[in-house]
Amino acid sequence: MPPKVIIALGLLLFTGMMAAGYLYNVTFIQLGLVDLGTRLIGLNRPAVAGYMAVLAVLTCATALLVGWAMLHRPRLRHFRFKLRAAFVAVALQALLTAAAPFLREPGQLLAWIVAGSLALGLAVPVTFGLAVDLVPVRLRGHVAAAITAIAYFAAAVLIRSWHIEDVAVQMLVVIVPGAIALGVLAFAPLPFVDEWSRRHWSPEFGRGRYVSAIESSTRPAWRVAGIVALMFAVFFIDSLGFLRLAETPHLMAASWTATDLAPRLTIGVVHVLTAVIGGVIYTNLGARHLFYWIFAIFALVHLMYVFQAWLTPLSGGTVAQPALYATAVSLYTVITFALWADISTPVTIGRNTAVGVALSGWLATFLSTAVALRWAASEVSLEQHLRWVDALALIFLLLMLALAVWPTPRPQPPSGAPMEKKRA
Amino acid sequence: MRRRLVAIGMIALFLLAGCAGEEDLALTLLMRGEHVTGDLPGDVYIAGGEVAVPAGVVIGRSVYLFDGSLALDGEIGGDVFVFGGRLALGPAALVNGDLRLAGGTVERAPGATIGGTVLEGSRALPLDELMPERSTTDSFARWLMATLPLSVAAYVLGRRSPQALSAVSEAALSHPIVSLSVGALAAMVLPALMVAMVFTLVLIPLALLLVMILALVIGYGAIALGWRLGGRLRRYTPLSEAGATGLGTLLVMLALFLAGLIPLAGGWLGLLVSVLLLGAVFLTRFGARPFVPAPATADRL
Numbered sequence: 001m002p003p004k005v006i007i008a009l010g011l012l013l014f015t016g017m018m019a020a021g022y023l024y025n026v027t028f029i030q031l032g033l034v035d036l037g038t039r040l041i042g043l044n045r046p047a048v049a050g051y052m053a054v055l056a057v058l059t060c061a062t063a064l065l066v067g068w069a070m071l072h073r074p075r076l077r078h079f080r081f082k083l084r085a086a087f088v089a090v091a092l093q094a095l096l097t098a099a100a101p102f103l104r105e106p107g108q109l110l111a112w113i114v115a116g117s118l119a120l121g122l123a124v125p126v127t128f129g130l131a132v133d134l135v136p137v138r139l140r141g142h143v144a145a146a147i148t149a150i151a152y153f154a155a156a157v158l159i160r161s162w163h164i165e166d167v168a169v170q171m172l173v174v175i176v177p178g179a180i181a182l183g184v185l186a187f188a189p190l191p192f193v194d195e196w197s198r199r200h201w202s203p204e205f206g207r208g209r210y211v212s213a214i215e216s217s218t219r220p221a222w223r224v225a226g227i228v229a230l231m232f233a234v235f236f237i238d239s240l241g242f243l244r245l246a247e248t249p250h251l252m253a254a255s256w257t258a259t260d261l262a263p264r265l266t267i268g269v270v271h272v273l274t275a276v277i278g279g280v281i282y283t284n285l286g287a288r289h290l291f292y293w294i295f296a297i298f299a300l301v302h303l304m305y306v307f308q309a310w311l312t313p314l315s316g317g318t319v320a321q322p323a324l325y326a327t328a329v330s331l332y333t334v335i336t337f338a339l340w341a342d343i344s345t346p347v348t349i350g351r352n353t354a355v356g357v358a359l360s361g362w363l364a365t366f367l368s369t370a371v372a373l374r375w376a377a378s379e380v381s382l383e384q385h386l387r388w389v390d391a392l393a394l395i396f397l398l399l400m401l402a403l404a405v406w407p408t409p410r411p412q413p414p415s416g417a418p419m420e421k422k423r424a
Numbered sequence: 425m426r427r428r429l430v431a432i433g434m435i436a437l438f439l440l441a442g443c444a445g446e447e448d449l450a451l452t453l454l455m456r457g458e459h460v461t462g463d464l465p466g467d468v469y470i471a472g473g474e475v476a477v478p479a480g481v482v483i484g485r486s487v488y489l490f491d492g493s494l495a496l497d498g499e500i501g502g503d504v505f506v507f508g509g510r511l512a513l514g515p516a517a518l519v520n521g522d523l524r525l526a527g528g529t530v531e532r533a534p535g536a537t538i539g540g541t542v543l544e545g546s547r548a549l550p551l552d553e554l555m556p557e558r559s560t561t562d563s564f565a566r567w568l569m570a571t572l573p574l575s576v577a578a579y580v581l582g583r584r585s586p587q588a589l590s591a592v593s594e595a596a597l598s599h600p601i602v603s604l605s606v607g608a609l610a611a612m613v614l615p616a617l618m619v620a621m622v623f624t625l626v627l628i629p630l631a632l633l634l635v636m637i638l639a640l641v642i643g644y645g646a647i648a649l650g651w652r653l654g655g656r657l658r659r660y661t662p663l664s665e666a667g668a669t670g671l672g673t674l675l676v677m678l679a680l681f682l683a684g685l686i687p688l689a690g691g692w693l694g695l696l697v698s699v700l701l702l703g704a705v706f707l708t709r710f711g712a713r714p715f716v717p718a719p720a721t722a723d724r725l
Contacts, residue, residue: 138720212721273608280605284717293609300616307623308472308491318490318508318527324616327609 006192010134015143017127018337019150020174027159028097032167036100040164041109049373055113056366060358062121067354070125077346079133079197082126087182089123094175101165128353131341132200137209144337145279148330149272156268200346208342224343228360230291233396234332235364237298241389243372248382255322263319267326274327278334287339290331295397297328302390309383453622470494479516486521489528503540506530571677575670578647582654582669588711592648595715596704607703614638644710645701650676
């Protein structure tokens with residue numbers, strides 16, 4: 001099989017798997033489970049939030065454990081192992097998805113969440129870890145854009161109902177064939193799969209784009225921590241803002257849950273276009289530029305929602321604000337799917353992904369849910385809530401701008417390189 | 425001092441080009457609700473609040489309802505466009521023009537009179553106002569009034585800042601996808617920023633200034649393309665670099681004008697070129713430095 005075809009198949013596998021996984025996360029996990037808890041099981045929202053917090057913490061812990069194990073156990077970094085682990089996670093998740101609509105007791109929900117956390121926690125480092133085998137470094141921005149575009153277009157346009165029964169059926173249509181395909185690839189002796197498993201030794205695949213920047217830093221751990229903190233801020237701001245918007249029916253009815261196709265199609269198309277733009281900017285300008293745009297757009301769109309809440313509190317507004325919101329979401333999702341691999345080597349990708357996705361993604365979601373619930377209990381108005389979110393976005397925008405002009409220390413020369421001679 | 429005068433003159437030329445052919449720039453923006461007691465200057469744009477036009481009050485021009493509510497018991501001389509919000513037509517309401525419903529809700533009491541036609545959906549969009557049908561001669565005259573000052577500005581810039589023009593044109597022509605991407609993001613975000621500024625009221629002048637700056641930026645990009653074309657023309661003509669830039673800009677604008685005559689696609693082409701030029705200018709910091717794509721291995725994030 002020609003090398004280009006093998007690479008193309010690998011890209012197809014990675015894109016399809018990650019897009020399906022992300023679609024599952026933003027629809028079934030974040031929306032469907034809430035519906036299951038409130039509507040079918042009859043729990044109140046604070047209780048459901050508690051169960052989601054358990055899910056977040058357990059998933060985070062599992063992912064960190066798997067990531068740590070991948071860092072210290074070379075066998076767990078082998079391509080075939082990652083593929084088989086991904087199959088196990090997806091197969092387990094398929095079974096859990098099929099079972100979810102039949103849950104009726106809180107105890108059953110808790111058991112589901114524990115099992116689901118194990119599957120999700122396993123899936124995150126092993127699937128992201130396949131990037132070093134399947135995605136060339138030069139294409140990571142564009143592949144991330146494709147994943148983002150597919151996942152969000154499907155979520156915006158194809159997923160009309162957030163009821164667990166409907167979402168479960170739609171997800172099973174995607175997950176079951178995906179699990180079968182993964183199983184075949186993971187266990188069948190296919191020659192191109194062996195070819196994939198050798199890719200990460202090639203500099204074209206294995207060593208991430210920003211690895212040199214981190215290794216040459218005077219404090220590499222701080223660099224990674226800084227990236228995690230930035231992504232945490234992005235997820236926190238997005239989640240905290242959207243949680244409140246999702247609780248405002250007239251805003252949702254005019255946009256993400258509109259019965260009319262036009263607003264949802266507009267949001268879906270914007271997601272696709274801005275994902276493509278995000279991929280181009282990530283590849284040609286770098287991740288830093290995307291962070292500027294993300295914080296700036298979040299600050300602007302939340303400010304617009306504040307104005308709307310202030311001037312016309314009962315109006316659903318136009319599709320402009322959701323479209324702008326979708327822009328920021330697409331841009332940061334491109335970073336999510338490209339950056340962790342680009343700061344990693346085949347040895348560190350499991351750990352970095354676990355730390356990055358688990359800490360910045362899941363922990364941010366958990367904390368923002370807790371904050372949103374507390375504010376709701378304190379009867380904080382929509383306008384006040386979004387003003388706080390807006391302030392957070394502005395603070396991080398200012399921080400990014402300050403970092404842009406902050407003098408950075410010169411990179412350390414590689415070990416063994418001759419020191420510069422001082423001029424007399 | 426001389427450079428500053430040149431810059432001010434350039435800006436004046438751009439503004440002159442930008443205002444070419446526009447007749448009436450007055451408008452009224454209502455955002456927090458108002459009980460209208462008399463005619464308002466220009467078209468009326470309602471962006472929020474509860475506006476009431478009682479019986480006996482006449483608004484001479486058109487009304488655009490984007491958000492909030494309009495309780496109409498008086499008379500509207502032009503059209504009423506409803507993009508969002510709620511329009512309540514009282515029994516004495518009179519709309520002399522069309523009632524165009526592109527969104528929002530309308531309640532019409534018995535006795536409310538619409539002099540023109542009630543249009544809904546895409547037919548309600550004010551395309552004839554945004555892109556009015558003009559004769560080719562009229563369009564050409566407007567184009568000429570905009571292009572001549574631009575060509576003069578091109579002559580000056582071609583003489584003083586050829587490196588900057590080179591950087592912008594290189595970014596636009598050699599990296600069109602990147603330029604389009606950056607330009608598209610800017611084109612999505614900046615209008616939203618302007619709307620947010622308008623909402624504050626005190627920043628309305630700044631919003632208008634931002635519009636002018638955007639026009640400046642796109643014009644600058646067009647001059648950069650003109651510089652590139654002028655460079656080719658110099659092979660066949662005895663023009664100086666500045667003269668060739670002026671002529672090249674004229675030809676670029678002519679090409680855009682002719683492309684704009686193509687039905688449907690012409691407008692989109694103009695928008696695409698504007699976005700491309702916007703992105704190229706931003707990428708190169710107004711030509712201060714050439715755009716170089718980030719390397720495969722970066723030494724900073």
